[in-house]
Amino acid sequence: MSTTPSASGAPARQGLAALTLGAIGVVYGDIGTSPLYTVKEVFLPATGVALNPANVIGVISTIIWALMLVVTLKYVILILRADNRGEGGGLALTALATQAVGGKPRLRQFLLLMGVFGATLFYGDSVITPAVSVMGAIEGLEVITPTLKPFVLPISLAILVGLFLIQRFGTHTVGKLFGPVILLWFAVLAVVGAGHIAQQPQILAALNPLHAWHFLSERGWHVFAAVGAIVLALTGAEALYADMGHFGATPIRLAWTVIVFPALILNYMGQGALLIADPTAIENPFYRLFPESLMLPAVALAAFAAVIASQAVISGAYSMTKQAIQLGFLPRMELRYTSAREAGQIYMPGVNWALLAGVIAAVLLFGNSSALAGAYGIAVTLTMMITTVLTYFVVRDGWRLPAPIAIGATLLFLALDALLVAGCAIKFLDGGWFPLAMGLALFVLMSTWARGRQLLMNSIRRDGLELQPFIEALEPSGANRALRTAVYAVANPDTVPQALLHNLKHNQVLHENNIILTVMFHEVPWIAEAERVEVAPLVPGFWRVSVHYGFMDQPDVPQALTLCAAKGLQVPAFETSYFLSRETVVPTPGAGMADWRERLFATMSRNASGVAEFFRLPDNAVVELGTRVQI
CATH class of the missing domain: 1.20.1740.10 (Amino acid/polyamine transporter I)
Incomplete structure (x- = not known):
């Protein structure tokens, strides 16, 4: 029951x-x-x-x-x-x-x-x-x-x-x-x-x-x-x-x-x-x-x-x-x-x-x-x-x-x-x-x-670019602007999402509105809807959004983003694309974990189900971009 x-x-x-x-x-x-x-x-x-x-x-x-x-x-x-x-x-x-x-x-x-x-x-x-x-x-x-x-x-x-x-x-x-x-x-x-x-x-x-x-x-x-x-x-x-x-x-x-x-x-x-x-x-x-x-x-x-x-x-x-x-x-x-x-x-x-x-x-x-x-x-x-x-x-x-x-x-x-x-x-x-x-x-x-996830986050934090200086240095006219909203899901909200870098480097495009999204799970079973999202403006065109769930909640990111409207940020459902970075873990010799455990973690990471399904993202609005991360 x-x-x-x-x-x-x-x-x-x-x-x-x-x-x-x-x-x-x-x-x-x-x-x-x-x-x-x-x-x-x-x-x-x-x-x-x-x-x-x-x-x-x-x-x-x-x-x-x-x-x-x-x-x-x-x-x-x-x-x-x-x-x-x-x-x-x-x-x-x-x-x-x-x-x-x-x-x-x-x-x-x-x-x-x-x-x-x-x-x-x-x-x-x-x-x-x-x-x-x-x-x-x-x-x-x-x-x-x-x-x-x-x-x-x-x-x-x-x-x-x-x-x-x-x-x-x-x-x-x-x-x-x-x-x-x-x-x-x-x-x-x-x-x-x-x-x-x-x-x-x-x-x-x-x-x-x-x-x-x-x-x-x-x-x-x-x-x-x-x-x-x-x-x-x-x-x-x-x-x-x-x-x-x-x-x-x-x-x-x-x-x-x-x-x-x-x-x-x-x-x-x-x-x-x-x-x-x-x-x-x-x-x-x-x-x-x-x-x-x-x-x-x-x-x-x-x-x-x-x-x-x-x-x-x-x-x-x-x-x-x-x-x-x-x-x-x-x-x-x-x-x-x-x-x-x-x-x-x-x-x-x-x-x-x-x-x-x-x-x-x-x-x-x-x-x-x-x-x-x-x-x-x-x-x-x-x-x-x-x-x-x-x-x-x-x-x-x-x-x-x-x-x-x-x-x-x-x-x-x-x-x-x-x-x-x-x-x-x-x-x-x-x-x-x-x-x-x-x-x-x-x-x-x-x-x-x-x-392994801890080591992965440390590696991303160590090798990644700091977000705030990067977006402040972006020229408003330096890239083509797509008249849509881009949501970049990241584990570490302080570094530039790899998907954003790929978008700028390969597609030479920047969206009109860009949301740096972090989903956080807490050691409580339920998070009240009033506490579900936090919205912080960064620079014009960029926002940091944190979505909070308890370990018994059902993650649903599109539904959570609708709550941003009450905090001054409109996220139109049919004009939003979700950009995901899919990390390929590369085990390397070092002080992280034993070699067999690093290989085991890499195998588990490759076989994990997709982020899109887990967070109920719409299939026709998701773009996945791969990146290799050494641990």
């Missing part, structure tokens, strides 16, 4: 009930499908947890209180307060943290890189979530009859491929079904769980946190193996914060406390009650909650829920990529808007096919949901730890809370995060390497692009 920006730049709000229903569908799809596989994973032989009533109560108690401490206390109560003008998520939090420590450039750079690494781990989640959710749902067919086991893998692949194929059509229509389907899902979780609790009420002891403490303290070094499985119940917690801009903090909190958390508690306790009564149900405790007559509808509903959970992270990957591009960490990519009404409904073909390739590779490499679960937790828990660190600087330096409160809360959550990361780290060789390898590869790409 998405929202349309209002005139002020902030998302328009709908009614509380509609937003809460939407939050149930999008925000909680991932964590809502965790009961499909979590309890089964805890009692695998590799964890060393024996299947007996005491351990069952201890495991369920640990899951409940992990949800209470990590999701309710950390995310719902604390992290949702750290909104960046209404937006949340890893990059929004990173922007808040870096603003809070703005006077410490080295710390700011460190936090920026940490936040970017956390964002790259999200892509690992975007690959693993669809694979493990869909496979976990379809494996219910094995419970109906073992003869269907050979069909689980191909059916899962078919559903996943279909899911990615329909992305280009947008999710607006399907999105309307998300809330009601997931609401039904949570209702079913609660009802089937409550039925088994009624038959084995001793499982209610799991509500006592002492059972969780005794379970963990009795494990010794084996506690990490148990925690590495229990953490699966927390996957999707980051979505609460990431989707805050779509729904607002209040609907997300309301959905969690009234519907999602109670339903999860009832279902986990129901699975525990079932295992106490029938230990053989451990083969698939979730599906064994259902009577045989309802097994097939349960598999169908679980498959729908898994697809919805997958859709949420896929859409999140598009949004994350768009933010990264606008913050300068990725090259421009093709971006399509799939809805005229919903500003956030976007589709990025390159991201879509890369995710599909990753999902197919994960399914074929791991083969079942248990093996995929081994790869799942490490990326999620590292992201949680990075969120805790970044939040400290927001709380301490941004909100100015007393040091004892900020440090105490941070140490509590860091201790929890460290336990979760350690529990997942022991599964590194069992698949934990997969999302980490993806994250590290993406981090190399993003850091190389950011550093």
Whole structure:
């Protein structure tokens, strides 16, 4: 689900009930499908947890209180307060943290890189979530009859491929079904769980946190193996914060406390009650909650829920990529808007096919949901730890809370995060390497692009001509004047645009009106329309125009230029040409970056999508002129 920006730049709000229903569908799809596989994973032989009533109560108690401490206390109560003008998520939090420590450039750079690494781990989640959710749902067919086991893998692949194929059509229509389907899902979780609790009420002891403490303290070094499985119940917690801009903090909190958390508690306790009564149900405790007559509808509903959970992270990957591009960490990519009404409904073909390739590779490499679960937790828990660190600087330096409160809360959550990361780290060789390898590869790409752009700007600034003296020295009658407006888009507004030099040298023409245009993206999600453009006259016939966007805004330069009229500059749409300098990066030996990184940056630069498409410039009014720049 998405929202349309209002005139002020902030998302328009709908009614509380509609937003809460939407939050149930999008925000909680991932964590809502965790009961499909979590309890089964805890009692695998590799964890060393024996299947007996005491351990069952201890495991369920640990899951409940992990949800209470990590999701309710950390995310719902604390992290949702750290909104960046209404937006949340890893990059929004990173922007808040870096603003809070703005006077410490080295710390700011460190936090920026940490936040970017956390964002790259999200892509690992975007690959693993669809694979493990869909496979976990379809494996219910094995419970109906073992003869269907050979069909689980191909059916899962078919559903996943279909899911990615329909992305280009947008999710607006399907999105309307998300809330009601997931609401039904949570209702079913609660009802089937409550039925088994009624038959084995001793499982209610799991509500006592002492059972969780005794379970963990009795494990010794084996506690990490148990925690590495229990953490699966927390996957999707980051979505609460990431989707805050779509729904607002209040609907997300309301959905969690009234519907999602109670339903999860009832279902986990129901699975525990079932295992106490029938230990053989451990083969698939979730599906064994259902009577045989309802097994097939349960598999169908679980498959729908898994697809919805997958859709949420896929859409999140598009949004994350768009933010990264606008913050300068990725090259421009093709971006399509799939809805005229919903500003956030976007589709990025390159991201879509890369995710599909990753999902197919994960399914074929791991083969079942248990093996995929081994790869799942490490990326999620590292992201949680990075969120805790970044939040400290927001709380301490941004909100100015007393040091004892900020440090105490941070140490509590860091201790929890460290336990979760350690529990997942022991599964590194069992698949934990997969999302980490993806994250590290993406981090190399993003850091190389950011550093390369910095070197490119330095080179242009160093080798370029200073703008003001150059245009002051131009003879009014020294060149033919074209009775049109020329817009020269530049990254550095203080140097002469290469396209302007080419125009004068090769075409021997100067336009009547010349606009030196700079587009700037800021570490805030939205820029109000009243603050969109700045206009400064330079010399007769020349103006400097700065256009400002937040990382959630939709760049549209022609529309922004219409706002210049209120500031004394008319930019006639049908009498304006846009001159763009397309830089060809030439790697050279020196102190910039390692040779392989310079070559990588040059390759990324060559394959970046065009400026015209990204800024929505009219196709019939754009002139591109190339220039070679050494870094």
